[in-house]
Amino acid sequence: MTAYLKIDHLDKSFGEGAQATDVLRDISLGIEKGEYVSIIGHSGCGKSTLLNVVAGLTPATRGGVILDNREVNDPGPDRAVVFQNHSLLPWLTVYENVRLAVDKVFAGVKSRAERHAWTMHNLDLVQMGHAKDKRPAEISGGMKQRVGIARALAMEPKVLLLDEPFGALDALTRAHLQDSVMVLHQKLANTVLMITHDVDEAVLLSDRIVMMTNGPAARIGEVLDIPLPRPRKRLELAANQTYLKCRQRVLEFLYERHRYIEAA
Amino acid sequence: MNMPLIKSENIRVSPIATARVLPIGRPKPPPLTDRLSVIGSSIAARIIPPAVVLAVGLVIWELLCRKSGATLPPPSVVLRDSWELIVDPFFDRGGIDKGLFWHLSASLQRVAVGYALASMTGIALGTLVGQSVWAMRGLDPIFQILRTVPPLAWLPLSLAAFRDGQPSAIFVIFITAIWPIIINTAVGIRNIPQDYRNVGAVLRLNHLEFFWKIMIPAAAPYIFTGLRIGIGLSWLAIVAAEMLIGGVGIGFFIWDAWNSSHISEIILALIYVGLIGFLLDRIVAAIAGFVTRGTAAN
Numbered sequence: 001m002t003a004y005l006k007i008d009h010l011d012k013s014f015g016e017g018a019q020a021t022d023v024l025r026d027i028s029l030g031i032e033k034g035e036y037v038s039i040i041g042h043s044g045c046g047k048s049t050l051l052n053v054v055a056g057l058t059p060a061t062r063g064g065v066i067l068d069n070r071e072v073n074d075p076g077p078d079r080a081v082v083f084q085n086h087s088l089l090p091w092l093t094v095y096e097n098v099r100l101a102v103d104k105v106f107a108g109v110k111s112r113a114e115r116h117a118w119t120m121h122n123l124d125l126v127q128m129g130h131a132k133d134k135r136p137a138e139i140s141g142g143m144k145q146r147v148g149i150a151r152a153l154a155m156e157p158k159v160l161l162l163d164e165p166f167g168a169l170d171a172l173t174r175a176h177l178q179d180s181v182m183v184l185h186q187k188l189a190n191t192v193l194m195i196t197h198d199v200d201e202a203v204l205l206s207d208r209i210v211m212m213t214n215g216p217a218a219r220i221g222e223v224l225d226i227p228l229p230r231p232r233k234r235l236e237l238a239a240n241q242t243y244l245k246c247r248q249r250v251l252e253f254l255y256e257r258h259r260y261i262e263a264a
Numbered sequence: 265m266n267m268p269l270i271k272s273e274n275i276r277v278s279p280i281a282t283a284r285v286l287p288i289g290r291p292k293p294p295p296l297t298d299r300l301s302v303i304g305s306s307i308a309a310r311i312i313p314p315a316v317v318l319a320v321g322l323v324i325w326e327l328l329c330r331k332s333g334a335t336l337p338p339p340s341v342v343l344r345d346s347w348e349l350i351v352d353p354f355f356d357r358g359g360i361d362k363g364l365f366w367h368l369s370a371s372l373q374r375v376a377v378g379y380a381l382a383s384m385t386g387i388a389l390g391t392l393v394g395q396s397v398w399a400m401r402g403l404d405p406i407f408q409i410l411r412t413v414p415p416l417a418w419l420p421l422s423l424a425a426f427r428d429g430q431p432s433a434i435f436v437i438f439i440t441a442i443w444p445i446i447i448n449t450a451v452g453i454r455n456i457p458q459d460y461r462n463v464g465a466v467l468r469l470n471h472l473e474f475f476w477k478i479m480i481p482a483a484a485p486y487i488f489t490g491l492r493i494g495i496g497l498s499w500l501a502i503v504a505a506e507m508l509i510g511g512v513g514i515g516f517f518i519w520d521a522w523n524s525s526h527i528s529e530i531i532l533a534l535i536y537v538g539l540i541g542f543l544l545d546r547i548v549a550a551i552a553g554f555v556t557r558g559t560a561a562n
Contacts, residue, residue: 055462057466074465075462075468076466076468080466083459083463087460089481091482100467100477101467104467
């Protein structure tokens with residue numbers, strides 16, 4: 001039995017010949033269905049590149065990605081991405097942004113009315129149904145990211161790829177959105193691969209944390225299981241021994257063993 | 265990082281704090297008379313300064329040209345001489361002896377055809393150049409050279425090719441307007457953020473869907489900049505081209521007035537040309553504002 005999403009001996013280098021820079025070296029990782037896995041590492045370690053390879057937006061140099069027994073070569077809606085800067089199309093309303101994805105993915109499968117209902121259902125899931133006729137420029141950063149999540153969920157992806165989804169948000173909005181994502185994950189049991197550089201976020205949300213060494217040629221340094229029961233409550237965890245231990249492990253990895261070396 | 269944790273502990277131990285909700289009244293809309301006076305003063309602020317400048321200019325012009333021996337007529341004479349043309353722009357006595365409306369509409373029709381062709385071709389070529397590196401390498405240097413050729417220099421060549429005034433004038437408009445449209449479209453397409461391309465890739469939009477749903481809206485602000493420059497240049501070129509090809513048209517009207525020494529008619533025609541050029545620019549700007557709403561503010 002192989003994993004649902006399998007990253008198999010993946011190498012990625014940019015450039016060719018003598019000028020090639022190795023970004024990722026020999027990354028192997030298996031993710032089970034319904035699992036929430038975070039990838040954490042210092043900036044520049046290639047974690048975003050890894051996500052782009054899984055998304056199919058960047059080709060792998062060697063090795064590959066297998067999702068549900070099929071090799072991944074190009075981007076597709078079965079691996080919906082929530083981009084760091086929301087990437088909503090500014091000329092479309094909130095509804096139209098989600099509807100564009102729904103229309104494309106469910107063309108010929110769902111009727112017009114069903115696609116409308118499915119769009120609204122996903123907007124309601126992230127509590128954005130009320131703003132469906134607003135344009136992205138008219139809503140806050142947190143709301144934009146909610147719509148980005150709704151758009152990704154609406155594609156009914158096999159795996160949801162989150163690229164530092166909360167990175168551009170203020171602390172309060174971020175906490176609020178993290179709670180929403182936890183609730184959604186609980187409810188829909190999506191398989192999630194999340195990139196982050198926030199230790200608390202990783203421990204709070206994940207079933208497993210994959211820690212990456214510094215680049216160039218970043219590898220997986222350590223994989224940590226988070227044995228905390230779900231549903232998790234932010235406030236209760238603040239004093240939870242397991243939580244604190246996990247947090248400690250990740251911090252030690254990032255700040256002692258693989259300290260970030262400032263480039264120039 | 266630790267401070268908030270300690271604080272939240274304290275809050276949980278302490279008895280539940282009570283908070284009073286302060287009522288916030290709905291802000292009253294200002295009375296109608298106030299709003300009207302605001303609108304009125306903003307209109308006045310726009311109208312009064314140019315009106316004053318215009319009045320002062322007319323007075324100076326009148327004083328300068330009133331003296332005997334002045335080569336140009338003062339505004340009062342212009343008004344008297346061209347009164348017939350002003351009050352009746354619709355007369356048609358056959359040939360080129362028509363009211364200004366007919367001349368202007370003939371010019372506008374040429375511009376409309378040439379500009380429409382330039383817009384379609386320009387956006388298509390601009391998309392090609394913006395999208396394909398090889399098309400850019402091949403075409404861009406040629407475009408950069410051709411665009412510096414003055415519009416009127418194309419006229420003899422197009423007369424030789426078409427052997428008729430009408431298509432030649434349209435071709436001059438076309439070749440004048442197309443360069444800024446091509447170049448701006450190409451820049452707009454090249455500047456589409458990678459994020460939008462990624463969205464298109466994840467959704468597996470095909471080429472046609474990507475073109476209509478992402479490329480054109482994303483590049484729209486640039487495309488409209490090109491279209492706006494293009495309409496201005498077309499209007500500049502048509503007057504000169506018509507002077508040479510003859511027939512009905514505002515350009516030839518001006519040339520004809522010069523040949524008959526009707527200086528007042530030239531001045532009247534120039535005012536119309538200016539006003540229409542301004543209107544054309546505003547129309548394209550208004551369409552741009554409507555189409556690109558939301559795109560500029562990200």
